[in-house]
Amino acid sequence: MKQIASPSAPPRRTRGIAIAGLAVVVLAGLAYVVRRPLGMAAPSCLAGHWHGCYDTENGVVLMTLLGLPLAALVAGALAYRRRAAGAASAWRKSVAEVGMVYGTVPLVWMTMQPGPGAGVVPGRVSLVPLRDLVTMGPLGIGGNLLILAALGVFAPMRFAALASVPRILALGAGSSILIELAQYVLRLDRVSSVDDVLVNATGAVLAGLVSRRWWSAAAPVSSDRPRPEPVAAR
Known part of the structure; x- marks a missing residue:
């Protein structure tokens, strides 16, 4: 007897539209909350000045938000090209590739901003776990959780080899x-801390769990494939 699909189950396209709409609302809310800090960097960024824009956290965030439509176009172009070639999971792979890069590079760039003593103060290292968490504060911990969040979300969506919690970790x-080694070697007047590593890795794992239902899966090996016939001994 043919089973009738439940009418309460929304189609995939509807769920995708709902998720995209929710993402837009969240981004719009964040932009509204940080509108004043971003407005401080807007004159330098819109004038094309490097100083006051790309060397400040506010400027990097502003330019990242302004570049979101371009990132969406790139993802769409990649997906269209893959679909034309008959590739499977064209949209998932394309969105994952763009999101993985676009969501990680700006945040990593902010961690590489030099302090006032860059090039003069020697590199500093903190290897005692959990000691620096107190000085980070809620804002610092939240920022460190986000640095590699996009990598944790999109990397297992794109690469089946990374689709597990231990591998994301x-x-x-x-x-x-x-990142911490680069800060130390470049003498950026920043502390290379083991707590940064712990919080960054935790953020990647937590973000990865959000996208777990879309993780890439390894291609199954079919048992119906014809086996090669044994070569007769001569």
Whole structure:
């Protein structure tokens, strides 16, 4: 007997539209909350000045928000090209690639902003776990959770080899260690802290769990494939 699909189950397209709409609302809300700090960097950014825009956190956030339509167009172009070539999961792969890069690079750039003593003060290291969490404060902890969040969300969507919690944790920890090493080697007047690594990696894992239902899966090996016939001995 043919089963009738439940009318209460929304189609995938409807769910996708709802998720996209929710993302737009969240971004609009964030932009409204930080409108005043972003407005401080707007004159320099809109005038095309590097100083006061790309060397400030407010300027980087502002330019990232302004560039979202371009990132969406790039993702759409990649998906259209993949669909034309008959590739599977064209939209998921394209959105994951663009989101992974566009959501990570600006935040990493902000962590590489030099302090007032850059180039003069030697690199500083803090290797005692949980000691720096107190000095971070809620804002610092929240910011460190977001730095690699996009990587945690989109990397397992794009690469089946990363579609597990331990591998996302390893990816986040490894990426954070590279950031901390760069801060130390470049003498940016920042503290390379093990707590930054712990919080960054935690943020990547928590963000990855959000996208778990869309993680890429390894292609199943079919048992129906014809096996090669044994070569007869001569």
